Amino acid sequence: xxxxxxxxxxxxxxxxxxxxxxxxxxxxxxxxxxxxxxxxxxxxxxxxxxxxxxxxxxxxxxxxxxxxxxxxxxxxxxxxxxxxxxxxxxxxxxxxxxxxxxxxxxxxxxxxx
Amino acid sequence: xxxxxxxxxxxxxxxxxxxxxxxxxxxxxxxxxxxxxxxxxxxxxxxxxxxxxxxxxxxxxxxxxxxxxxxxxxxxxxxxxxxxxxxxxxxxxxxxxxxxxxxxxxxxxxxx
Numbered sequence: 001x002x003x004x005x006x007x008x009x010x011x012x013x014x015x016x017x018x019x020x021x022x023x024x025x026x027x028x029x030x031x032x033x034x035x036x037x038x039x040x041x042x043x044x045x046x047x048x049x050x051x052x053x054x055x056x057x058x059x060x061x062x063x064x065x066x067x068x069x070x071x072x073x074x075x076x077x078x079x080x081x082x083x084x085x086x087x088x089x090x091x092x093x094x095x096x097x098x099x100x101x102x103x104x105x106x107x108x109x110x111x112x113x
Numbered sequence: 114x115x116x117x118x119x120x121x122x123x124x125x126x127x128x129x130x131x132x133x134x135x136x137x138x139x140x141x142x143x144x145x146x147x148x149x150x151x152x153x154x155x156x157x158x159x160x161x162x163x164x165x166x167x168x169x170x171x172x173x174x175x176x177x178x179x180x181x182x183x184x185x186x187x188x189x190x191x192x193x194x195x196x197x198x199x200x201x202x203x204x205x206x207x208x209x210x211x212x213x214x215x216x217x218x219x220x221x222x223x224x225x
Contacts, residue, residue: 004156033212043157043202043215056212091156099206101147102213104156 006092006105014113018080021108023092024073031095033102034067034077038088049075050098061086082112115140119203119216127224132190134219136203139184143205146179146186147213151200157215160201161188193223 005024013019025032033048047057052069060067064083069075079086089109093102120135136146145164149157163170163179163186170177176189190197200220204213 042217045212045214048212093156099145101159101162104158107156
C-alpha cells in the first residue's frame, strides 16, 4: 500500500482565495483525521470521519473551513476565503479501527500571503 | 483544563547514552497512550502504544512506561544513535473517544 496520500505538497496562495487540500486514506481504513500543525499550537485535530461520516468537527477554527468525505477513498479540506493565519502544515491521517495507531500523510505546507 | 506537557523542548545527548523523554498530562483519563516520531518535512510515524493496564512496553531499543497514578509516560531510547535525532510526540486517547490529542513534542539531538 502506498500509505496516506496528500496533495498538493505545497500550496502558496493569496489572502481571500479558496484553497482545497486533498487526501487519499489507506484502503480499508474506517477513520480519517485532518490535523493542522503550527509552531505556536502544535498538532491540532480539526475534524475526523468514521465510515465517511463526520463525527467531531469541534476543532474546525471557523466557518471558513469545511471538510468532506464523499467516499471511502477521498477527502477534502477547503478553506474559503483563506487568511494569512491559516498558514500551517495540514496533515491527513487514517486509522484502521478505533484505538489503533494513526498513519499520517506527508502533509500540505500552506502559505497564505 | 486538559493539558499535555512534554518536558524539555529540546534534549541533547551523546551517542550511546540513553535518552529519556517525558509526557505529563492533567485532566485526562486516557485509555492508552502513543508515541510518534516526526522528522522535518514529514508526517508523524507511529512507534509504540501502551494501554492503561500496562506498565511497560518494549520494542528493540525503545521502552515506554505508563503510570496512571503519576499521570506520566516515559519514553526511553537506549544506545542512542545520531539517526535517532528527531521530534518525538506523545498522544493520548480516551476510551472510545476515537481521536488522539498530541503534546507539543520534544526535539532530540544525538551527537556523535
